[in-house]
Amino acid sequence: MTKFDNPLAPKFGRLMNHSAQIKAWVREARDLPEDTPITVAELACRDEGCPDIETVIGILEVDKPIVTLRLHAKMTELSRYDVLAIACNF
């Protein structure tokens, strides 16, 4: 019988709701239409002194360079305020 928690288990769906929520907040902050692609991912942060995981948001507006927003927290730890603050001010 398996006795360990699998740290590499496929993550599909685990963060789906959080990802959708973050995208909605970014759209709200920057007044983006629904068809503007936004991508959200949790990445291992490689900077010294940073938390292990950061959330990286990409905004891919038509005919514009991709805008990258970085928040030094996991998706689950982000609040609407956090996302609005960075998305509005970038």
Next chain:
Amino acid sequence: MSHPDHIPVFLLSGFLGAGKTTLLNAFLAGAEQGRSAIIVNEFGDVPIDNLLVRQGQTAISRVSTGCFCCSSDSDLRSTLRDLVAAQSTGSSLSFSRVIVEMSGLGDPAPLVSALSSDQDATFRIRHNNRSTTFYLAGVVTLFDTIAGPSSVENHFEALKQIAFADRIVLTKAGQAGPQGAEPSIEQLRLQLRMLNANAEILDDRSLDHRELFSPRPYIVAERGEDVSGWLALEAALAQDGTGTAHAPATGLATRHGDGIQTFSIVHSRPISSRRLYRFIELIQELAGSRLLRCKGIVATAETPETPLVFHAVQNHISAPVRLDAWPDTDQRTRIVFVTNGIDPDAVRQMFDAVATNAAIEVFQKFKQRLARVPVQLWQWLLAIRRQILEVKVNSPTKTPVTVLTGYLGAGKTTLLNRILTENHGKRYAVIVNEFGDVGIDNDIVVDTDEEIFEMNNGCICCTVRGDLIRILESLMKRRNRFDAILIETTGLADPAPVAQTFFMDEDVQARTKLDSIVTVVDAKHLLHEIDKAHEAQEQLAFADTILLNKIDLVDGQELERVEQRIRGINPTATIVRSERCQVDLAQILDRNAFDLDRILEIEPEFLGHYHDHHHDDHVSSFSLLSEEPLDYNRFFPWVQSIAQNHGPDLLRMKGIIAFEDDDDRYVIQGVHMLLEGNHQRPWETDERRLTRMVFIGRDLPRQVFEDGFKQCVYSAKELVE
């Protein structure tokens, strides 16, 4: 016989499983005979609602498998014309009212718009110089007191059905929870009032069916601003022809959510009731609220001549009813599902496994071996099976993506055109980087320029293709137009960002799956190319399948040398030889080759037979083996540190791991820093528990990997400690 020239039409709506058919049956049983024509509109590819409506001698039943709300009013008009014609020729009995039982997912707006006198759009049907006018005389919506609140919350169609009603009937109130349960009937009434202030709210326990379908004026203005707005929108859409004309021929309409679909199981052999109930129980448990509706007429093994009829809505199942006889000549089991984001194949597999003899056959096959298995292990095996099914059922249908790579001139476009022109029954959307030179004959071809999106300050492991994210977002809005996606990269493209695009974003992951990376290589020129071009080596390194093309241009010895060189770079890819890309496409497409778990099911010896080959290549591979089980407490930190420290150079990694104290094979794979691993299946009792890992990368420090790997061997634990 005289026929009325003004006939009232009633719409009977209600979300899936609200009890429309039951109510219709009750009405027909008590109504004055010969007065009602019933039109049943079923959202499904196997119509069974008409079988479930009592087919009395005096009620006319008509069925459309199209969805009225999506297929314009022409379906309704032609059905009404048939009714009038049948009445006037005496082939059907006279009727003085029409009741349209809408599909559970039906949107009332188009029909109200077409029938309402407010809209000056009553239906007039002329037949034999006689005009019959049909007008809207009431909209009755059933509201399931158990599943209704969730349906309204999650499905816009359910909300619209409530808003359009002039009479709302609360159904299943007698089955609601104990007194004090939330929400109470009174609370539900209040909530419905907020959606529709003027409708009369009735209870099916004290219902006067005749009164329910008695003509009254249906006044749109009383239905609220939302309804007026929706009707105005409907009128505008109808005017510019975009409202309903886009409905697909299948009737699975675009008005419904992207994930909502219907499918059916038709089974010709009787099945036992016990197995049927087990199947329904499992599908309800696993699919949860995404099982919008399931209903069936079933030939049971006990008494196949008297079919069993059941209805299930989300987590609720009504008491199955046994009919006295089959309603028509078709005596096969037919079960129709309306689901949201569920893979039909998974449901069919589950039916085969649970409800049919497939499980018994499996049992017979392994009977002797399993007879020695203790009860706990039995339970555990069943739990594993259940987990597998759960994963399958819980995975919404994903669009498979095949990536075609290959160095310049290898034959990618030739292969692409073969895929697009050959009759294999699949429609592809194609994304190309090099549009123009050779024509590509396909409905959906999207040209794109590589747009590299570095999500993490230049880290190659976190680099994806921005252009693909943009295109996938747009393609996914047209999902009904294709079955799979092909991406043809440039001859110099790095496959890593393409592959990583499908793992970084949850939405992309939820809607697509990387089926395989296919690399086309030119047998004549490969050796020369990989000596001078790192790109050519990396395209080989990433491949799940390598199409070794133009083999007619080299002799046997050279071909052997080419294959050896490929094996040195990528020992795990499947090599398929071809001339001018003439190859059985089943070897290339729809193989789920990127999924190691899946490919091990098809090819159990995958990773089993290979030897390290040594060339002075920029990209190379090596393998690590252990006859002794590994310690998972050491393995996971080690493999994560390998990915973290060597990720940029670690192109691909695959492995099967045997852990101490673990009865299952564990499979792991990675692309740069992205790692995934899961249990695959129990080790067979006579199977050699060998751990095998293959690493493909750029100048990887093999000794460092090997030293770390050795520390993970369970027996090394004591030595280290």
